[in-house]
Amino acid sequence: MKRLNSQLQQDGAPLELILLIRTLLAGCKEIAFRVSQGALAGVLGSTLSENVQGETQKKLDVISNQILKDTLRESGYVKAISSEEEDDVVPCNPEGNYLVSFDPLDGSSNTEINSLIGTIFSIAHAPQWMEPSDPSAFLQPGTQMVAAGYVLYGPSTMLAMTTGRGTHIYTLDKTHGGFLLTQPNVSIPAQTTEYAINASNQRHWEPAMQAYVADLLAGSDGPREKNFNMRWVAAMVGDIHRVLCRGGIFMYPYDKRDPDKPGKLRLLYEANPMAFLIEQAGGLAHTGSGRIMEVMPTEIHQRVPVLLGSKDEIEACLSYYKAHS
Numbered sequence: 001m002k003r004l005n006s007q008l009q010q011d012g013a014p015l016e017l018i019l020l021i022r023t024l025l026a027g028c029k030e031i032a033f034r035v036s037q038g039a040l041a042g043v044l045g046s047t048l049s050e051n052v053q054g055e056t057q058k059k060l061d062v063i064s065n066q067i068l069k070d071t072l073r074e075s076g077y078v079k080a081i082s083s084e085e086e087d088d089v090v091p092c093n094p095e096g097n098y099l100v101s102f103d104p105l106d107g108s109s110n111t112e113i114n115s116l117i118g119t120i121f122s123i124a125h126a127p128q129w130m131e132p133s134d135p136s137a138f139l140q141p142g143t144q145m146v147a148a149g150y151v152l153y154g155p156s157t158m159l160a161m162t163t164g165r166g167t168h169i170y171t172l173d174k175t176h177g178g179f180l181l182t183q184p185n186v187s188i189p190a191q192t193t194e195y196a197i198n199a200s201n202q203r204h205w206e207p208a209m210q211a212y213v214a215d216l217l218a219g220s221d222g223p224r225e226k227n228f229n230m231r232w233v234a235a236m237v238g239d240i241h242r243v244l245c246r247g248g249i250f251m252y253p254y255d256k257r258d259p260d261k262p263g264k265l266r267l268l269y270e271a272n273p274m275a276f277l278i279e280q281a282g283g284l285a286h287t288g289s290g291r292i293m294e295v296m297p298t299e300i301h302q303r304v305p306v307l308l309g310s311k312d313e314i315e316a317c318l319s320y321y322k323a324h325s
């Protein structure tokens with residue numbers, strides 16, 4: 001079975017990027033171990049690394065953030081980091097050539113019920129002119145990403161990643177610690193009858209989304225003339241993994257509750273990396289008013305509406321937005 005390294009080489013990734021990805025994944029393997037310890041993580045985990053000494057009482061998402069931050073800072077490849085768990089950009093090596101953004105633990109409320117969680121990341125070039133503590137270099141559209149992916153901490157630990165030459169899925173072989181290619185060139189079926197949305201927010205959606213979901217619910221009795229099934233993992237990594245494996249769509253749409261938060265999910269740490277993976281697998285990634293990867297961020301923790309997945313179904317959804325505009 002092919003190893004991650006050979007696939008990255010085949011996809012033309014430069015050596016330094018490959019080394020950075022391997023470093024990042026070393027951090028994720030440590031997170032995988034912590035996560036697998038469950039409620040014991042704070043007790044037994046402290047024997048594993050000095051970096052998190054004294055932080056054993058912290059929640060797993062804070063521990064995961066610390067692991068990734070320490071690993072990337074020490075690597076030398078990274079100029080600065082932005083993270084869901086950090087208020088500001090974290091300066092690293094002024095000579096580093098890359099910027100890394102991440103959600104250290106996505107779906108972190110699932111830790112309480114031993115359910116799916118993961119780490120989401122993206123990598124971009126660091127501009128030469130950039131001061132490591134300057135957040136403005138992170139305010140570039142997702143089209144500038146050179147790599148993105150997630151590590152899913154499930155029954156097996158899996159990695160989905162793209163460097164812009166297709167999306168590939170790997171499985172962690174815990175016997176030797178390497179990621180092996182188990183699903184090359186993922187291709188999301190254009191059509192689907194499966195969708196994911198938190199329907200308890202229905203009253204806060206825009207009319208277009210209300211109308212679209214009403215027609216999904218009407219099934220074969222409605223204008224769509226087919227029955228749809230619904231799934232919700234409450235961890236975007238889990239829902240997107242299902243979409244990559246068997247098609248479907250995932251939505252966290254515009255929400256009118258708070259004008260400062262047009263959606264729940266964060267552009268840099270969640271929407272952009274997942275959009276890159278989905279597009280590279282032949283799917284679509286939209287906000288309802290434009291392509292996610294073309295959104296120009298105005299601040300690092302910005303939130304956006306997301307509609308991701310099977311091409312024809314996202315287009316069907318967008319036709320409701322057009323009809324209501």
Ligand code: AHG
Pocket residue numbers: 084103105106107108109198234235236237264
């Ligand atoms: P995080 O745990 O990183 O804060 O992200 C949780 C996100 C995302 O993973 C998931 O799809 C969504 O929140 C779940 O939202 P609901 O609580 O509305 O189900």
Ligand code: MN
Pocket residue numbers: 103105106107236270
């Ligand atoms: Mn998240």
Ligand code: MN
Pocket residue numbers: 061084103104105106107108
């Ligand atoms: Mn998180």
Ligand code: MN
Pocket residue numbers: 084108
């Ligand atoms: Mn969170």
